[in-house]
Amino acid sequence: MKKGRAEFLTKSTVRCLMQVKRQSLFLLLPALILFGFLLVLPLANILQESFRQFVPGRVGSALDAPFTTHNYEELVSHAYIGFFLDTFRIGLVATLVALTIGYPIAYHVARMRSGRRRKLWVAFLVAMMFLSALARVYAVALAFGPVGFLPLIARLLDINPNSSNVTEVLVVLGLLHYLVPIAALTLIGTIQNVNPRLTDAAESLGAARILAHLTITIPLSARGILSAFLICYTLCISAFVIPMVLGKGRILFVSNLIYSRFGEVANYPSGAAISVVMLVLSMVIIYVVTRAATARWDRV
C-alpha cells in the first residue's frame, strides 16, 4: 500500500514537474528567440566570417569568398600574442587594484549605521557610473599630462614620463576610474550579508581586528569578491576608449585591433578571427578562475 502510494506520488510529482517545465519553456520562448536572433546568429555570422578570405582593397569578404584559416594563422606571432598578453595582464592588475580599493569602500558603506548616509553613498557610487567615459578618460589624460601632475611626479621619482611603464600605469588609472565604483557596488550587498557579530566574537576571543577581518569577513564574502572580480575583469579586457587615449597608441588592447579592422581597414575576416579568439580565451579564463575558486570552497 505504502509502496503504491509512493509510486503514485512520485509519478504525479514527475508529471507536475514536466508540466511546469513545459510551461516555463513556453514562457521563456520569446526571450530565447530574441537571444538567438540578437546574440547567437551574429556570433555565428562572425564565426563564419573569420574563416573567409579577404581581398585587400575590398570592403569585407565577398559572398563567395573561399574559406581559409589564414586569419587565425597570422595571429600566431610574437607581436599578436603580446597584444593578448598585454590585455589580460593589464586587465588583471587593474581588477586586483580595483578590488583592493573597492572592498574597504564597500565595507565602510555596508557597515554604516545611518541608513540615510548609506543611501547617499550608494547614490554617489551609482552617479559616478553615469559620468561620460570619454570625459573621464580625458580628465585622467590632462591630469597626468604635460600640464598636469605627471612632470612633477616624474621629476620626484626620477622616471621618464614618456616611458611605456608610465603609460601602462596611466591606462590602469583610467580603468580604475571606471572599475572602483562598480567593484564597491557589487561588494556592498555581499558584505551586508556577513554577520558583523562573527568578527566581534573573534575579537572578543583575542584575535586582532585585522586578523578577524582576514579570517572571517573576507572568506565569508569570497563569492561576492569572485563576482566583482569577474565583472571588473570582463570590463577591463573589453575596454576600448581607455587604452586608445591613455595608451597613446603604444599600448594596444585587443579591442583596438578589432576596431581598426572593422572600422577603418574593412578587413572583417581578420577582425572576426581576433574577436573569436578573444571570446574563447576570455571564456576559458573565466571558467578556470570560477572552477578554481569554487573547488576551494567545496573543499572547505
Next chain:
Amino acid sequence: MITRFTRRGFLHGAAVGGLAVGLPTFWATRHQAFAQDTITAVDWGAPYLDASKEMAARFGKVDVNWAAHEGGGAAILAKIKASWPNTPYDLVDNWSPVFVTMTREGWAETITKSDVPNLADVPEALITKDEKGNWKNIPRSTTGACFAYNAKKSPIPIKSLQDLYSPKLKGQICWPGPLMNTSLQIVALALANGGNERNIDPGFKALKDLAKTGNIGRVYSVHTESVASLTSGETSVTFGDQATLSAVQQALPLTYVSKMDPNLKTFLFTEGWVVMSNSKKKKAAFDLANFSISVAECEKFNKIIGLNPANRKSKPPEGLAHLSMTDAEMKKFGYIADFDYISKQIDGWNKRFESEIVPLLK
C-alpha cells in the same frame, strides 16, 4: 466605485493617446513631409559640418538630414556595406583614397557636366574616374598632408628628415597610426630612402629606426587625439592632413615642413562629394553638390575649413602657401600618391605596423 476596463474604453484611450503623441510629432516634422526633397548627407564634424549646413541653408531648395563621420573617412564603408543597397545616404563627403574604394565597390554614381555644371571650373585631374573613365566624385577642396611642428615647444626646428631622429626630440613626435592619412607618413619615409608606395620596405625600416630613438611620444588613431596632444604640449611635432593642422594652428603657432627638404614630401589630394548610386534623390544631391562648388560657395566653405578650393576661380584662403606649388616645386617637394594602389596595401601595412613597430614603442 469599481472602474470597469472595457473594450470601448481601451479603444478610446488608445485613440486619445495616439493623437496626443502623433499630433505634436507631425507638427514638428510637417515641413519635412511637405518638402520637395529631403536628402541625407554625411560630412566630417566641425568645422566641416557647420560650414556645410550654412551652405545648404543658403541653397534652400533641398532639405538635408546631416550625419557626421564617426572616425576617419573609411569608417563609413562598413556602414554602407552592411546596409547596401538600402544605405540611407544620398551624398557623402570624403577624400581621395575612399573615392577609389567606393568607385571600386560600385557605390559612387557616375557624374557628368550636365548633372553638375560647375565641374567645368574644377581641374579634371582632381576628379576620380573609374576604369572606363567615368567621373565619380565632385571635388570641393584640394589639400595636403605634411610634417609640422610647434616652433615654441619643439626643442629643435625641423628642417630635414634627419632632425626627426635627433635625441633632443625624445617623446616629442605625435605619429599618425597606420590608418591615418592611409599611411602617407610611411610613404614619406619610403620616398626619403629611395622607395615609394610600391616599395614600402625602406619606409618601414626608417620608421623602425625612428621608433627605436624613443622620439615617438604618441601614436594617434583619430585626428582629435593629435589636436589634443599638440595643443596640450604633450608633443610638438607631427604629420597630419591640413584640416587637422589648421585646427591645431588655431591654438598655437605651427610651422609647416613643406618646400624645405626634398626628402620630406608634401602629399596632395582632394576632398569632396560622392553621390550614392543607390540614392533615390540623385537630382537633389547633384543640385546641392553643384551649388557647393560654385565660385562663391567653394570660397566660403574652404575659408572656414582652411583648405584650397577645388574651383579654380575661387580665391584660396591665406596661410596655405605651403600647399600651393609651381610645377618645379611640385616635382621637387610635392607628391600625389597612387591611392588606388595604397587602398589595396593598407591592410598589410597596418598589420606590419602592429607587429613590427608597436613592440618597439613599448
